[in-house]
Amino acid sequence: MTKAVVIGGGIAGLAAAKVLSPHFKQVIIYDKGEIKQSLHQHVLLKSGQTILENLFPGIKKKLALAGCLEIDWAKDTLWENFDGSFPRYDSSVKTLSMSRILLQKMIIKELASMPNIQFKDERVEKIADLEASLVVVAGGQNFPLNRFAGSVYSKEKILSIDLTYRSYVFNQNELQLDGFKQYYYQIDPPKSLLGGVICPIEDGKAMVTIIEKEARVSKCESYEDFLNKARQIPGGKFYEIIKNAQPLTPMATFRKTNTYRRILDEKKIAKGIVIIGDVLNSLNPVFGQGMTLSLMQVELLEKMLSSKNFDEKNFHIKCNGLGVIPYLLSKTGSEEKSFGKTILRLYLQLCQKSRGLHHHFLKVLHGLGSPGKAI
Ligand SMILES: Cc1cc2nc3c(=O)[nH]c(=O)nc-3n(C[C@H](O)[C@H](O)[C@H](O)COP(=O)(O)OP(=O)(O)OC[C@H]3O[C@@H](n4cnc5c(N)ncnc54)[C@H](O)[C@@H]3O)c2cc1C
Missing domain, CATH: 3.30.70.2450 (Alpha-Beta Plaits)
Known part of the structure; x- marks a missing residue:
C-alpha cells in the first residue's frame, strides 16, 4: 500500500506510525503541537512498558541511561488513602519512572531514524484532504470525531x-x-x-x-x-x-472535567479509517491507564496488520473490548457512591491487610491480568 496518515503525534499516534511503517511506502504523522497534560505526572504502567519495548527494542535501556529510576510499586512506593496505607514488600511489579515529555521525545527519536516516516507540524482539518489508503485518528481527548468521521459511535458514556x-x-x-x-x-x-x-x-x-x-x-x-x-x-x-x-x-x-468511553459502531466507520487512543477512551487520569490502553490498541493493530487479515470492523470490535476493564476501574474510582464503589473500597481495605491481595490489585492495575485471573 502507498500512503498512511496518522492524525495526532501523541503516544497513540507515534506508536501507530511505527507499526504502520512496514506495511506502507510512506507514513505521515500530522500534529498541531499541543499536549497540555504532558507537564503533569504520567505513569506508564508495566504492560504499557512491555509493549513499548516490543515496539522499540532497547528503549527501556535508553530511558534508564537518561536517568529514569526503576520503581517497585510495593517496595519503593508509599501509597496511602483515606483508610490507611498499602503494604511494602518486594513485588514483581516494577516500572521505569519518567516524564511524559522524555517518553515522547525518545519515541520521536526512534521514529526519526525510519526513512519512510515523516512528521508534519500541521493541524488536519478534513480526512478527505489526506488522500491516504489508511488514516489513523489519534487526536486525543476532545478531538471532534463526529466532525471528522460522522457519527460513528453508538454510545458515549460520559462521567463528570x-x-x-x-x-x-x-x-x-x-x-x-x-x-x-x-x-x-x-x-x-x-x-x-x-x-x-x-x-x-x-x-x-x-x-x-x-x-x-x-x-x-x-x-x-x-x-x-x-x-x-x-x-x-x-x-x-x-x-x-x-x-x-x-x-x-x-x-x-x-x-x-469529564471522562468518556465511546463505543464505536463498526458498521458506520468508513473503510480506511482507524480510531485509537483518547479519542476512544478518555479515562480518569488518577489510575494512569490512558497511555497503556493506547499502546494495547496499537499492539492489536500490529497483530492484525501482520496477519494480513486486517479489517477495520474487526479491529474496532476488539478495540472496544480492550477498553472494558480500564473503563470499569476509571468509572468506579470516579463515582462518589455506587455498589461498585463500595466493593472497590472494601477490596482496597483488604489489600491494605494482605500482600497477596495487594499484589493482585497491582497486577490488574498494570494490565497484567484480569480481575478474576491475576491472583
Ligand atoms: C492530567 C492528566 C494526567 C494523566 N496521567 C496519566 C498517567 O499517569 N498515565 C497514563 O497512561 N495516562 C495519563 N493520562 C492520559 C494520557 O495523557 C492519555 O491517555 C494519552 O495522552 C493518550 O494519548 P493520545 O495519543 O490518544 O492523545 P494525546 O497524547 O493527547 O495526543 C493527541 C495529539 O493529537 C494532536 N491533534 C489533535 N487534533 C489534531 C488535528 N486536527 N491535526 C493534527 N494534530 C492533532 C494534538 O496536538 C496531540 O499532540 C493523563 C491525562 C491527563 C489529562
Missing part, C-alpha cells in the same frame, strides 16, 4: 470528574523521601477531595502533583497557595516530603 491537576518539578535530593521513591495519597471522592503524587522522573528530578476534585477552580496561583493545599492533604506526609524543597519550574495546571 472535575479534577484540577497542579504540578511542579523538584530536585529529588531536596525531597524528604525516607526509604521510598514515590508517594501517593489517593484522591477518593467524597472522602478525600485532595490527593498528591510524587514520582521520580529522569535526571534526578521529581514530578510533584496535587490533584483536587472541585466543581469550580479554586485560587492557586503561587507556590505559597500550592503549599497551603499540600498542608490539607490528609496524613501530613505529602507536605513533609516537599516542605524544605524549592520548585524548579513554574506551576502547571490542567483541568479535566
Whole structure:
C-alpha cells in the first residue's frame, strides 16, 4: 500500500506510525503541537512498558541511561488513602519512572531514524484532504470525531470528574523521601477531595502533583497557595516530603472535567479509517491507564496488520473490548457512591491487610491480568 496518515503525534499516534511503517511506502504523522497534560505526572504502567519495548527494542535501556529510576510499586512506593496505607514488600511489579515529555521525545527519536516516516507540524482539518489508503485518528481527548468521521459511535458514556491537576518539578535530593521513591495519597471522592503524587522522573528530578476534585477552580496561583493545599492533604506526609524543597519550574495546571468511553459502531466507520487512543477512551487520569490502553490498541493493530487479515470492523470490535476493564476501574474510582464503589473500597481495605491481595490489585492495575485471573 502507498500512503498512511496518522492524525495526532501523541503516544497513540507515534506508536501507530511505527507499526504502520512496514506495511506502507510512506507514513505521515500530522500534529498541531499541543499536549497540555504532558507537564503533569504520567505513569506508564508495566504492560504499557512491555509493549513499548516490543515496539522499540532497547528503549527501556535508553530511558534508564537518561536517568529514569526503576520503581517497585510495593517496595519503593508509599501509597496511602483515606483508610490507611498499602503494604511494602518486594513485588514483581516494577516500572521505569519518567516524564511524559522524555517518553515522547525518545519515541520521536526512534521514529526519526525510519526513512519512510515523516512528521508534519500541521493541524488536519478534513480526512478527505489526506488522500491516504489508511488514516489513523489519534487526536486525543476532545478531538471532534463526529466532525471528522460522522457519527460513528453508538454510545458515549460520559462521567463528570472535575479534577484540577497542579504540578511542579523538584530536585529529588531536596525531597524528604525516607526509604521510598514515590508517594501517593489517593484522591477518593467524597472522602478525600485532595490527593498528591510524587514520582521520580529522569535526571534526578521529581514530578510533584496535587490533584483536587472541585466543581469550580479554586485560587492557586503561587507556590505559597500550592503549599497551603499540600498542608490539607490528609496524613501530613505529602507536605513533609516537599516542605524544605524549592520548585524548579513554574506551576502547571490542567483541568479535566469529564471522562468518556465511546463505543464505536463498526458498521458506520468508513473503510480506511482507524480510531485509537483518547479519542476512544478518555479515562480518569488518577489510575494512569490512558497511555497503556493506547499502546494495547496499537499492539492489536500490529497483530492484525501482520496477519494480513486486517479489517477495520474487526479491529474496532476488539478495540472496544480492550477498553472494558480500564473503563470499569476509571468509572468506579470516579463515582462518589455506587455498589461498585463500595466493593472497590472494601477490596482496597483488604489489600491494605494482605500482600497477596495487594499484589493482585497491582497486577490488574498494570494490565497484567484480569480481575478474576491475576491472583
Ligand atoms: C492530567 C492528566 C494526567 C494523566 N496521567 C496519566 C498517567 O499517569 N498515565 C497514563 O497512561 N495516562 C495519563 N493520562 C492520559 C494520557 O495523557 C492519555 O491517555 C494519552 O495522552 C493518550 O494519548 P493520545 O495519543 O490518544 O492523545 P494525546 O497524547 O493527547 O495526543 C493527541 C495529539 O493529537 C494532536 N491533534 C489533535 N487534533 C489534531 C488535528 N486536527 N491535526 C493534527 N494534530 C492533532 C494534538 O496536538 C496531540 O499532540 C493523563 C491525562 C491527563 C489529562
